[in-house]
Amino acid sequence: MFRRSDQDKRPSLQIFVDGVAVEAREGDTVSAALLASGRDVRRATAVSGTPRLPYCMMGVCFDCLVTIDGVGNRQGCLVPVAAGMQIEIQKGKREIGR
Amino acid sequence: MNAVPQRDAYDVVVIGAGPAGLAATASASAAGLSTLLLDENPGPGGQVWRAIASTPVTARDQLGADYWAGAELVGEVRASKAEIIHRATVWSLDRHLEIGISVGGASAFVKARRVILATGALERPFPIPGWTLPGVMTAGAAQTMLKSSALVPDGRTVIAGQGPLLWLLAAQILRLGGRIDRILDTTERKNYLAALPHAFAFVTSPYFMKGLAMMREVKAKVPVTTGVTELTAAGEGQLAGVSYVAGNRRETIPADLLLLHQGVVPNVNLAMAAGVEHRWDELQLCWSPVINGDGGTSIEGIAIAGDGAGIGGANAAVVRGRIAARAAIEALAPAAAAKLTPMTALKAALAQAERGRAFLDTLFRPARQFRIPADDTIVCRCEEVTAKDIVDAVAIGATGPNQLKAYRRTGMGPCQGRLCGLTVTELMAQARGKTPQEIGYYRLRAPVKPITLAELAAMPKTDDDVKAVVRG
Numbered sequence: 371m372f373r374r375s376d377q378d379k380r381p382s383l384q385i386f387v388d389g390v391a392v393e394a395r396e397g398d399t400v401s402a403a404l405l406a407s408g409r410d411v412r413r414a415t416a417v418s419g420t421p422r423l424p425y426c427m428m429g430v431c432f433d434c435l436v437t438i439d440g441v442g443n444r445q446g447c448l449v450p451v452a453a454g455m456q457i458e459i460q461k462g463k464r465e466i467g468r
Numbered sequence: 469m470n471a472v473p474q475r476d477a478y479d480v481v482v483i484g485a486g487p488a489g490l491a492a493t494a495s496a497s498a499a500g501l502s503t504l505l506l507d508e509n510p511g512p513g514g515q516v517w518r519a520i521a522s523t524p525v526t527a528r529d530q531l532g533a534d535y536w537a538g539a540e541l542v543g544e545v546r547a548s549k550a551e552i553i554h555r556a557t558v559w560s561l562d563r564h565l566e567i568g569i570s571v572g573g574a575s576a577f578v579k580a581r582r583v584i585l586a587t588g589a590l591e592r593p594f595p596i597p598g599w600t601l602p603g604v605m606t607a608g609a610a611q612t613m614l615k616s617s618a619l620v621p622d623g624r625t626v627i628a629g630q631g632p633l634l635w636l637l638a639a640q641i642l643r644l645g646g647r648i649d650r651i652l653d654t655t656e657r658k659n660y661l662a663a664l665p666h667a668f669a670f671v672t673s674p675y676f677m678k679g680l681a682m683m684r685e686v687k688a689k690v691p692v693t694t695g696v697t698e699l700t701a702a703g704e705g706q707l708a709g710v711s712y713v714a715g716n717r718r719e720t721i722p723a724d725l726l727l728l729h730q731g732v733v734p735n736v737n738l739a740m741a742a743g744v745e746h747r748w749d750e751l752q753l754c755w756s757p758v759i760n761g762d763g764g765t766s767i768e769g770i771a772i773a774g775d776g777a778g779i780g781g782a783n784a785a786v787v788r789g790r791i792a793a794r795a796a797i798e799a800l801a802p803a804a805a806a807k808l809t810p811m812t813a814l815k816a817a818l819a820q821a822e823r824g825r826a827f828l829d830t831l832f833r834p835a836r837q838f839r840i841p842a843d844d845t846i847v848c849r850c851e852e853v854t855a856k857d858i859v860d861a862v863a864i865g866a867t868g869p870n871q872l873k874a875y876r877r878t879g880m881g882p883c884q885g886r887l888c889g890l891t892v893t894e895l896m897a898q899a900r901g902k903t904p905q906e907i908g909y910y911r912l913r914a915p916v917k918p919i920t921l922a923e924l925a926a927m928p929k930t931d932d933d934v935k936a937v938v939r940g
């Protein structure tokens with residue numbers, strides 16, 4: 371859906387998406403890194419479980435909700451990636467205690 | 469930068485680090501007022517200058533001169549004494565000018581003598597059938613990724629809608645080597661005639677030549693279909709195609725990515741939750757705060773600058789930011805105010821920056837069918853409520869957006885009405901034969917962004933706070 375422009379010379383770093391190592395760039399938000407990864411990163415909604423991807427990328431729509439380092443319902447479009455970050459694609463509601 | 473506030477109280481707290489917020493911060497700080505700038509994003513710039521301090525798009529002509537114009541103001545703010553906190557979520561503001569801020573999972577309150585809200589705009593909801601499908605995004609979303617991560621559309625890409633941002637985005641995508649298969653222009657034919665009386669002001673504004681050049685640049689490379697009156701995104705769990713009607717022709721084009729845009733509207737949530745009076749704007753078709761010439765609102769001490777005060781664009785936002793700051797300086801440090809640019813000069817600059825706006829507002833006033841959906845088109849994305857659900861709720865007695873919450877939970881999901889509120893107001897107004905002003909809007913309350921109960925509970929408490937809720 372998206373690809374990186376050749377002029378992007380930012381250093382890369384590694385994050386983990388559902389346990390799989392994925393390359394991201396310094397300064398990416400979690401959502402941008404997920405969309406750039408080419409992986410199926412669709413979440414499932416809390417209400418009906420239908421698949422969604424980020425819609426607004428500016429902190430408004432909450433369709434980027436994702437579990438980051440064990441904390442659920444984070445807005446992936448507002449959180450910059452960090453090396454070693456553990457991302458889980460959220461399927462349905464946030465789990466209690468996470 | 470990602471720090472907690474250094475003090476409990478400030479002369480001026482500015483919320484939002486886009487053009488208006490940066491300008492307000494620079495002015496207030498330069499006048500010697502203790503100033504705190506709070507922003508939700510990782511860096512300054514807001515949406516229009518997003519990632520200006522970090523963008524990997526280094527070829528300067530690709531993002532354009534209007535983008536790089538922000539660099540100077542960012543430099544000015546960074547060199548000032550103002551405290552800047554990024555990745556700060558402001559979740560509360562009340563009439564006592566107390567501000568609840570969440571930074572890094574912990575919350576604090578700060579007090580202000582003046583608050584300048586510069587929360588900017590968000591893209592107008594574009595509720596067409598299938599707009600919740602993966603692969604459908606806003607044009608602004610694509611632009612955000614382009615500016616902050618140099619990401620460009622790669623698969624079969626369709627851009628649909630209308631307005632200056634749509635053309636700017638298309639030009640930027642093409643300059644970065646991205647792919648656009650088609651542009652579907654939804655501008656209503658009758659709008660061209662309606663906008664004619666405002667054409668002179670527009671033609672003599674700086675927007676005209678820039679807009680014309682950009683449209684030419686895009687049209688040379690991408691087929692454009694005008695007069696689109698129907699739009700549907702189709703697919704099973706993923707966008708597969710876009711159907712549209714233009715003239716008498718219905719066509720379906722295969723697509724992996726559909727970027728939607730029909731203008732921007734003020735981001736009103738924080739101002740409304742603070743109790744600032746808003747009115748329905750019949751031309752811009754949105755809620756705008758009632759403000760005086762200095763950006764002052766119905767609440768003493770709270771001013772609104774930039775697109776959050778009614779859409780005016782980045783140039784106007786900068787001036788409005790300076791005007792709001794100057795009003796704060798006049799109130800708090802009159803001696804410093806005497807040395808600043810006179811208010812009359814700022815007002816003249818604002819009039820200049822707003823030139824051509826009426827033309828744009830009229831020409832790009834979105835069509836009714838793209839604002840007020842029908843049948844099983846989703847209106848509330850969070851709670852997955854359709855237009856038919858809402859019309860049915862009206863039929864059994866729901867009178868307005870607040871009653872509708874009890875019937876269907878619209879606006880009660882995490883986005884708090886940001887993606888459905890305007891649609892719900894207009895849809896209910898249509899169903900009940902009333903004006904949007906009569907129907908009203910959601911009653912918004914803090915927290916205006918979700919925070920955890922644990923975070924609230926962990927906030928420092930005084931003995932009085934505890935006594936107020938503990939029995940015996």
